[in-house]
Amino acid sequence: MSRWAPDARERLVAAAFDLFEEHGYEATTVAQISERASLNRATFFRHFADKREVILAGEDALSDLFIEGIRSADSAADVYRCLRSALECAAQVMTPQQRVTAGRRIAVVAANPELQERGELKFARITQAMTTALRDRGIEELAARLGAEIGLLAFRIGFERWMLADDSRPLAALALTALEDLRARAHHI
């Protein structure tokens, strides 16, 4: 068992999903995940706070990408252009390989109410972080809060379409289309 395996994180994720599918999420232990990945428990805990985080760590990464996208938007960008930048930034890391992992992830979460709750919580935190990032650009409070809700909803809808799609359109295109769809409806509320 190498403590310094450079691909330790990916191996732990793959091992965890194999075990979740074989025995169920509840019945799988951190010890079993570590063993399957040929790593020790200490290595597991260097990468994840607990078993749940193997499933949900992606949401934290997502939050960081949204913020990065909002910050890097053109200095004259309005809310809409900040949201486009956030979606493009977040979606670019979603490779076809990750679409496979995402499918496995959705199946595990769908079978576990506690994970669904945790996921909703992470989404609430992403919305708060996006609101702050928009406000930090000088965007007024209510526009920032509304923009954060619409931006996250666009990502969620784009992601759902990406998972359902039988073609290979990248997530970024689908998320930006979802933003346009929501924008058209927002103009008529």
Added chain:
Amino acid sequence: MSRWAPDARERLVAAAFDLFEEHGYEATTVAQISERASLNRATFFRHFADKREVILAGEDALSDLFIEGIRSADSAADVYRCLRSALECAAQVMTPQQRVTAGRRIAVVAANPELQERGELKFARITQAMTTALRDRGIEELAARLGAEIGLLAFRIGFERWMLADDSRPLAALALTALEDLRARAHHI
């Protein structure tokens, strides 16, 4: 101790908040709350699943009121008018007396991350329930999802303003004003 005290629920809530303020939320037990209310634990559990629910049961009632408001809107109502109806229905139960309880509640939740998480979760469920209620009226998927987000955000903003206000404007008026404010911003996204 009367098991059938008609005001048992209100007495339990009042006793719970007294104890939360005296000893903190974490340190207070269901046994202490029941004793302070001169009721037994069995009565407590007829009204609340656990200590947490004393704080958060209001969100479930809120969800029911939003749904009732959406269902009872005029048959020709569009998303906007459904949201107005939902906000009016939900806000009408918020009396000046409940504004006092809400203030105590906010203080307890602010000091407890677990309660904050639970609260976010309840909001996510309210959004889902509102989306379903809008869809059940024949409103198209994306408009329903966007409408539910905007409706809940309007309530939250109206509620925040209600708590900060030093006048006695009813919550309904503040929530409807927040909806107009969000609508104006939605038209320019």
